[in-house]
Amino acid sequence: MTAHHPDAALALLPNHHPSDALLVAYGAGSLGEGLSLAVAVHLAHCPDCRATLAEVEALGGALLEDLPPAPLESLSLAATLDRLDREEAPANPCKALRLKPSLGKPSLGKPKAGSAPQPAMGLPRPLRAYVPSLDSLSWQRLAPGVRRVELLPRTASGGAAQLLRIAPGTALPHHGHGGLELTVVLSGHFADELGRYGPGDLAEVDGDTNHQPIADSHRDCICLIATDAPLRFTGLMGRLMQPFIGL
Amino acid sequence: MIAPLATLLTHAAGADRAKAGLAARGCDDPAAARLSADLVAVAAGDRQAFARLFAHFAPRVKAYMLKLGMPAQRAEDLAQDTMLSVWRKAQLYDPSKAEAATWVFTIARNLRIDVLRRERHPEVSDDELLEHEDDRPPADELLDGDRRARRLRGALAALTPEQAEVVRLSFFADLAHPAIAERLDVPLGTVKSRLRLAMAKIRKALGDDDR
Numbered sequence A: 001m002t003a004h005h006p007d008a009a010l011a012l013l014p015n016h017h018p019s020d021a022l023l024v025a026y027g028a029g030s031l032g033e034g035l036s037l038a039v040a041v042h043l044a045h046c047p048d049c050r051a052t053l054a055e056v057e058a059l060g061g062a063l064l065e066d067l068p069p070a071p072l073e074s075l076s077l078a079a080t081l082d083r084l085d086r087e088e089a090p091a092n093p094c095k096a097l098r099l100k101p102s103l104g105k106p107s108l109g110k111p112k113a114g115s116a117p118q119p120a121m122g123l124p125r126p127l128r129a130y131v132p133s134l135d136s137l138s139w140q141r142l143a144p145g146v147r148r149v150e151l152l153p154r155t156a157s158g159g160a161a162q163l164l165r166i167a168p169g170t171a172l173p174h175h176g177h178g179g180l181e182l183t184v185v186l187s188g189h190f191a192d193e194l195g196r197y198g199p200g201d202l203a204e205v206d207g208d209t210n211h212q213p214i215a216d217s218h219r220d221c222i223c224l225i226a227t228d229a230p231l232r233f234t235g236l237m238g239r240l241m242q243p244f245i246g247l
Numbered sequence B: 001m002i003a004p005l006a007t008l009l010t011h012a013a014g015a016d017r018a019k020a021g022l023a024a025r026g027c028d029d030p031a032a033a034r035l036s037a038d039l040v041a042v043a044a045g046d047r048q049a050f051a052r053l054f055a056h057f058a059p060r061v062k063a064y065m066l067k068l069g070m071p072a073q074r075a076e077d078l079a080q081d082t083m084l085s086v087w088r089k090a091q092l093y094d095p096s097k098a099e100a101a102t103w104v105f106t107i108a109r110n111l112r113i114d115v116l117r118r119e120r121h122p123e124v125s126d127d128e129l130l131e132h133e134d135d136r137p138p139a140d141e142l143l144d145g146d147r148r149a150r151r152l153r154g155a156l157a158a159l160t161p162e163q164a165e166v167v168r169l170s171f172f173a174d175l176a177h178p179a180i181a182e183r184l185d186v187p188l189g190t191v192k193s194r195l196r197l198a199m200a201k202i203r204k205a206l207g208d209d210d211r
């Protein structure tokens, strides 16, 4: 915990969380990359959901323990040690010096306060592997009041993720559908019938829920929207192109 | 070069530490405690401990990959990759936070996503969080690893068949809840509530039910 940033005290805990089902899907590894990214951004803000994730992963560990071991055929300890020696040979023999904890997760940015942009002014860490900073982005105009940047135009599992920058008072017509659509706020706010969403809050639309978010702060609301299928994504785009309801 | 067995046996810097850890943790679930101690020993370069972890986990990781539909040879390749990652990342393992099996599971999961889908699994690690103070109880107040392991297994056994089914499909069929609803031909809300109830049992077993 590095609480020295002036904005740290202002950062509130999120009010809108992923469902247990969504955290199970994330922890089991059954979500596509874009949806996982949206969940990870929320996790960066939310100790409660990180605790739930730890429980999901403990469940995964227990399931792994309970699997009947599959006898190894060509794989052996000797061959594995051999590979380990070959791949480690040129490196420093002292693991403690060579392997720093921060190198274990290459998808994350540097944790040092002061050297990396703070979340309040920049990006939550899980996003930094995808975009360097919000300032460096070239936003495309999509519709009145809406600009976007494609983050993952199409992931291998068929999903997509984009950043949207929505002007105050712009409404995004959302409808429940068969697929999953996650929206997580990076800066600014939007509101829907379930409440107000600020940085870190995650809205989960999965056919079981229905939202019509409206950007309601005085500055732009920037959020990450991820979907599990490009067709549904196109569907959202279609709706975005419809006339907007002003406030 | 293959390290001769004699070298392996003398190259046991962490073995005493592992034994001490085992003794300190008691013997409620000696298997979980030993695996955890071995993982700590591997961080210090103990190859004997690694050999024991390999014997335990490589066949299980292979079974996990087979469950997810991989051919046998590919499943073995990924089991080997997982064990190499275990060796390389052992210093990131914190025995107060997770069982060895939990930690190995996350490595296998991420490798599977990487290889099968050519995707990343975006993650957050606790030591890189700046935003908020975590007010959760410190590790030494949490259940120790052995009790956690036993209670977790008890909770797993106590799931209803319907709950166990959605849990298995989540972990072993690469299906998220909407796809599970489609597969089972039940409403999405039903799948979500089964998963919620399953997680409530897990949470209770791990002593976090007061949240």
Ligand SMILES: [Zn+2]
Pocket (backbone or CB within 6 Å): A014, A016, A017, A018, A042, A046, A048, A049, A050
């Ligand atoms: Zn949360």
